[in-house]
Amino acid sequence: MARQSIGRRGRIRRRRLIVGRPLRNGWRPSVARAAAIGLAPALLVGAGIGAFVHSAPDTPDVVQAVSADTPFTFTGYGHGHGRGMGQWGAYGYAQDGWTAERIIAHYYGGTELGSVEDQMIAVRLVGRDDKTLDVYSDSGLNVGGEFVPAGQAVHLTPTEDGGANVVVTEGCSGATVAQRHADLPWVDPVDLGEDRPFEEHLTFCSDDKTYRGALGIVLDNGAYRTVNRLHVEDYLRSVVPAEALPSWADSGGAEALRAQAIAARSYALAEKRHELWQTCDTTDCQVYAGSGAEDPRTDDGVRTTRGTVLMKNGEVVRSEFSASTGGYTAGGIFPPVEDAGDRVAPNHQWAKTLTAGEIGSKFGVGELQAFEIIGRNQLGPDGGRVTRVRVVGSDRTIETTGAEARTTLGLRSDWFTVKEGVDETVPEITPAPEPGPEVVADPFGSGSGTSPIEQAYLELGGVESVLGKPIGPELMLPDERGKFRIFTGGAIVWTPELGAQVIDASFLKDWFSTGSAE
Template sequence: MRRIASALALAGLLTTASTGAASAFTIRGAGFGHGVGMSQYGAAGFAEHGWTHEQILTHYFTGTEIGHADTDTVVRVLLQSPQTATFTGATNAGTKKLDPGRTYGARAASGGRVDLLDADGRVLATFDAPLRATNGADDPVKLLGTAGNGVRDGAYRGWLEFRPGAMGEVLAVNAVGLEQYVAGVIANEAIPSWPMEALESQAVASRGYALTTRKTESRGWDLYPDTRSQVYRGVTGENPNTNRAVNSTAGEVVTYQGDPITTFYFSTSGGRTENIENAWPGSPPQPYLVGVDDPYDDGSPYHRWGPIRLSKAQAAGKLGGLVKGSFVGVKVTKRGVSPRVVKAVVIGTGGRTTVTGATLKARFGLRDTWMTFNAPSADVGPQPSQDPATAPLPGPDPPSSGGSKAGVSR
């Protein structure tokens, strides 16, 4: 990857309110994501320049070290919440022996219990929740679903758990060992052909993110299978290269003063990451989540983006009720260290409205809050340059029907 060329130029005067507002409103920007923590394309660039995954991670997370977590930790991922969940590949469900070649179902029953169904919907047995479906040969169990209805079907390591939901649905949860979970994540969050040290960085970041963001088990699950947590697809999401990265970093997490930290990551920094308090106003500053130089992320297609050209009427339409009177432009009043937009004002002929960078990103449908505008002229922040194989480690055994195996968190 190319090194980012020279320092970023200051934004020039493109139009002013005093000389008459231009009919066009132009946005240019850099980066893709929230800007906090590890840039994934940047990590790939560092790896191509010979950095180890330890060096990459401790660069992005200031003042940290690499520590270890318990690889026997179990995490629980909510996969579906249908009226009836169907599955195959299980040899047992509760105390019932099953044929792994047949399809079965689970649905909520009265009294916090779960019905086990045959393929025709007949009740075979009713169990206290959670009903656990396992495979005695440690093969994956497959959760089924209809394409397009939003459920997460596929083959999963560990075991499946079913329990009643709050609205009469059944919650289908994959209970899986931490290492197997990470194996089902990183091929969906990174590019498997990237250098191994970049994939190892992703494995460590995903492992720590899961451990520090998982919820309590009072609701029966810890994590989502999508971007609300991390994109997890079970066996379907595994890749030989990313599995190798999981195995070679088994148990590794990023720590600060001995404690695991939330290892935020995102696609593309544009050349510098951002302080957490600037990216998410209201978040307390963290000494390990501060902006750092990211010189090798220009292999990303989103290192620079734009220009996006809108008429003043189109821009006003996207901003909606934020515009007072007729739309004049946007003035940035505070930038972070990267320099992503923290605060700005939307200027209209009838007054000004203060907004966050995140609001502008959402309203205009942008990739990042690192952005500049051509009007009015008071944005003096820096402007982007316009040049553009191995299987996972064995997982823990399913718990007995009498209790749940506790996962280890920080």
């Protein structure tokens, strides 16, 4: 809630930061066809995450806009959504002598450490979408129960019956040795066991990237998807060095890497992305780059925490983390806490300057007239993270979340203040090395391309939610104002104005047939 103060006439009013000139004639709310795509309120199934749009005033008064080249400085703290563990904070605490277990307990209040047996995990390799599966192994491999020796490569194309057409060649591009159909579209190494030697790993022909475990190619509503199935502990050997800095172990931060292993293991095992895979290999999930990314220092963090996970009410917890909290976590699933360890973060404090023209253009409001911070979470200095902003322009007014404002403006976090002019008293955003991209459970926390539709779907429970399985990819709305995805039990529509909304899928049929929901 925003802080309040008493006005001169005794009225309680919100204290807010307003950048730009206020509208003399105010603004008037309007339904605006349910704010951008005509979503009938009766069709809304779930609560939306997003903005409210207000039409421009009808009165003929002229409202002066802020000069397009007027600079505004956004000053903030931290890098990421700030929920759960701060990776730089964990490093700072490790240097102070904290153990991984103490670090985890500090950031993930209300949970307890538990233990799970090693199990397999299926990971979608997003960069391989819509490609055939073309691999080899220095030790040979197996397809459909038949051994393919070293020196030969296999090329799999998925078929509608759940199998694959297989072509075996000399090397990756040599003469064809054999062609056949496999009932299962999987390529197995000579041994599917954990911690196998490098020469047994499967290697892609296109870039020589190596992967532990098996590789398969499946059809997802007609589209090719490559999936890596491997032991969780093997998977983490690639994830931890991608999400944290292995060099921390050389400067008193080994316990931070152990804490990262626990958080990453918990997050992966709590994932339920799709019936064909649990998680993916991009910043939308956790970064995973195959066995070539492994590092002995992070291997040690995985090995010494083997099977350790965060649990609550008997279930593994989907443990969020981000690069830097700025000194205070954001709350949410886990209670907010002070993060003294974050003092070592290169982006503990940052600043970014944008012009009024850039701000107005990014929000699509026309010429900027005012940028108002109208809500904060009251956690930490300066009122804490921004929860709500209002952007007033010559064409329209938008109210949106601080997280969306962060993404739209390209800020390091949603914990910021703003003032007119260039502020040279705080450092610019540093190019210093950061841990891997944050893991998020909100639509706009990462600033890294995370799909708000997929995040809303996961928050509802993924394939186990009332929406059920997805039956198509994310597609653009006809007017290109947003995107949608259809599931067996409904649909999710997203626009910059409304955020993510769960609707009755039949509404989309009306939209496509008429181009309007009216």
